[in-house]
Amino acid sequence: MTDWTQQTDAARKWFENLRDRICTEFEAIEREAGSEASFRYDSWSRKEEGNSDPGGGTRGLMKGKVFEKVGVNVSTVRGNFAPEFAGTINGASAESPGFTATGISLVAHMANPHVPAVHMNTRFLTTGKAWFGGGADLNPPIPYEEDTEQFHARFRAACSAHNPTYYERFRKWADDYFYIPHRSVHRGVGGIFYDHLECEDEAAFERNLAYTKDVGEAFLDVFPSLVRRRMETEFTPEDKQTQLEWRGRYAEFNLVYDRGTLFGLKTGGNIDAILMSLPPEAVWS
Amino acid sequence: MTDWTQQTDAARKWFENLRDRICTEFEAIEREAGSEASFRYDSWSRKEEGNSDPGGGTRGLMKGKVFEKVGVNVSTVRGNFAPEFAGTINGASAESPGFTATGISLVAHMANPHVPAVHMNTRFLTTGKAWFGGGADLNPPIPYEEDTEQFHARFRAACSAHNPTYYERFRKWADDYFYIPHRSVHRGVGGIFYDHLECEDEAAFERNLAYTKDVGEAFLDVFPSLVRRRMETEFTPEDKQTQLEWRGRYAEFNLVYDRGTLFGLKTGGNIDAILMSLPPEAVWS
Numbered sequence: 001m002t003d004w005t006q007q008t009d010a011a012r013k014w015f016e017n018l019r020d021r022i023c024t025e026f027e028a029i030e031r032e033a034g035s036e037a038s039f040r041y042d043s044w045s046r047k048e049e050g051n052s053d054p055g056g057g058t059r060g061l062m063k064g065k066v067f068e069k070v071g072v073n074v075s076t077v078r079g080n081f082a083p084e085f086a087g088t089i090n091g092a093s094a095e096s097p098g099f100t101a102t103g104i105s106l107v108a109h110m111a112n113p114h115v116p117a118v119h120m121n122t123r124f125l126t127t128g129k130a131w132f133g134g135g136a137d138l139n140p141p142i143p144y145e146e147d148t149e150q151f152h153a154r155f156r157a158a159c160s161a162h163n164p165t166y167y168e169r170f171r172k173w174a175d176d177y178f179y180i181p182h183r184s185v186h187r188g189v190g191g192i193f194y195d196h197l198e199c200e201d202e203a204a205f206e207r208n209l210a211y212t213k214d215v216g217e218a219f220l221d222v223f224p225s226l227v228r229r230r231m232e233t234e235f236t237p238e239d240k241q242t243q244l245e246w247r248g249r250y251a252e253f254n255l256v257y258d259r260g261t262l263f264g265l266k267t268g269g270n271i272d273a274i275l276m277s278l279p280p281e282a283v284w285s
Numbered sequence: 286m287t288d289w290t291q292q293t294d295a296a297r298k299w300f301e302n303l304r305d306r307i308c309t310e311f312e313a314i315e316r317e318a319g320s321e322a323s324f325r326y327d328s329w330s331r332k333e334e335g336n337s338d339p340g341g342g343t344r345g346l347m348k349g350k351v352f353e354k355v356g357v358n359v360s361t362v363r364g365n366f367a368p369e370f371a372g373t374i375n376g377a378s379a380e381s382p383g384f385t386a387t388g389i390s391l392v393a394h395m396a397n398p399h400v401p402a403v404h405m406n407t408r409f410l411t412t413g414k415a416w417f418g419g420g421a422d423l424n425p426p427i428p429y430e431e432d433t434e435q436f437h438a439r440f441r442a443a444c445s446a447h448n449p450t451y452y453e454r455f456r457k458w459a460d461d462y463f464y465i466p467h468r469s470v471h472r473g474v475g476g477i478f479y480d481h482l483e484c485e486d487e488a489a490f491e492r493n494l495a496y497t498k499d500v501g502e503a504f505l506d507v508f509p510s511l512v513r514r515r516m517e518t519e520f521t522p523e524d525k526q527t528q529l530e531w532r533g534r535y536a537e538f539n540l541v542y543d544r545g546t547l548f549g550l551k552t553g554g555n556i557d558a559i560l561m562s563l564p565p566e567a568v569w570s
Contacts, residue, residue, distance in 0.1 A: 182550050244566075248563070252540060265467050274467075275467075278533070279569065280569060281568045281569075282536075284560065284563040284565060
């Protein structure tokens with residue numbers, strides 16, 4: 001079995017670098033809106049019985065004028081899955097429950113209902129196998145076709161530079177994943193979702209890391225431009241109500257279906273970091 | 286196998302009678318507060334492929350001055366469980382997936398944070414077995430010991446009239462059930478919870494129906510008196526914020542853990558009726 005320590009470290013460094021650049025950019029947007037809001041960072045340590053080095057993470061949170069609530073987590077954890085959970089994870093089992101995971105996850109809920117909310121997450125996991133996963137999806141309470149097309153076009157470009165099949169596969173995967181079966185609706189206008197992008201060897205790791213970096217670059221390129229386009233748009237109390245109801249759907253998806261939330265709850269993650277994705281305010285009619 | 290058609294009908298009639306009396310009482314409270322709010326009723330029909338009589342229900346909803354949002358559902362449904370779900374239900378299996386269910390469920394979210402929210406639900410189910418279940422729990426954003434004691438004392442009295450062990454067992458069951466593991470907190474100050482109160486024969490049905498009726502009577506007796514005690518209490522914006530954050534916990538519990546919600550989603554229930562329990566407004570900090 002390959003020792004992935006060095007690769008996990010390289011992936012972690014990338015995620016931290018991406019986090020720093022994203023947070024700087026989001027704070028710059030707050031300045032343009034005349035706000036002094038900035039990210040506050042909290043570190044947390046994971047606990048696992050009998051594990052002296054279970055890892056942890058840093059949660060960045062900003063509540064601003066444009067970003068009503070945005071969280072950016074980077075976490076790097078290692079240990080053993082609980083036996084009943086291990087069997088559900090790629091390359092792990094009750095007999096071989098060891099894992100490492102490093103990743104970045106970001107959810108932004110915006111003050112102005114004309115500005116789309118967004119989610120982005122990329123990660124590198126090792127068990128008996130090693131793989132990347134991730135994605136991003138756009139969640140406009142009030143959708144604009146122009147924004148949806150620009151978001152998809154930017155991720156299509158990032159995908160196409162690496163593999164001609166990625167965009168279509170990962171776009172469809174996002175459509176299947178970001179879906180609320182009990183309401184028969186998608187939670188937003190999609191994006192990309194990928195998982196089990198397997199690293200059979202170090203060369204595959206390098207290829208997959210390069211792709212994952214480009215997914216992060218695409219996000220950093222396209223999302224701020226959508227925010228700047230819509231952040232000054234006037235909105236009515238009805239627009240805000242539409243946003244709050246839409247956020248109810250978002251909370252339902254994350255609490256009932258989201259695998260990342262489940263993974264966090266089952267592996268003793270930090271509750272505030274896991275549930276950071278929940279909207280600052282939501283209504284149910 | 287006993288034919289429980291007649292008993293199911295008797296239970297349904299009781300649940301409808303209780304619903305009518307509760308709604309009348311809650312509307313009377315609105316009048317005392319100077320509001321004209323009243324319940325609106327929507328009927329829904331269940332759908333199940335190949336089932337010409339799958340049942341349905343009626344959802345009553347009131348948005349008033351005292352009751353910010355209160356829903357009271359009575360539903361009576363019958364059919365076959367999905368094969369993968371049947372195995373998880375008492376007395377059912379993939380080979381024998383037939384069931385009937387009738388019940389009342391009520392959730393009230395109150396405008397004034399000094400007034401406790403409340404949940405009450407009782408039901409009668411048949412598969413290869415037949416049983417009652419139900420309970421009630423009190424959810425004060427700002428708890429008063431006096432209210433908690435009165436609520437428990439009234440259910441203790443209802444339980445003790447039927448079986449000396451019921452209150453302690455069902456109080457403890459509520460403590461175990463209405464718990465949010467990922468936050469290590471209870472969702473409120475408890476109450477009672479019971480399930481699989483088995484009806485081996487018609488005499489047992491009558492005994493268990495009589496107990497279930499007394500649970501409903503206890504609710505109708507005690508909750509309105511708590512509402513009237515607190516509904517005029519002045520509250521601050523901080524009190525309201527406490528309530529909204531507390532409602533975030535409530536939404537988490539219902540979407541991640543609640544078995545009634547899961548049962549509804551898995552048996553093709555009405556989404557608006559199932560998710561009626563969600564708060565009108567919630568915040569996550």
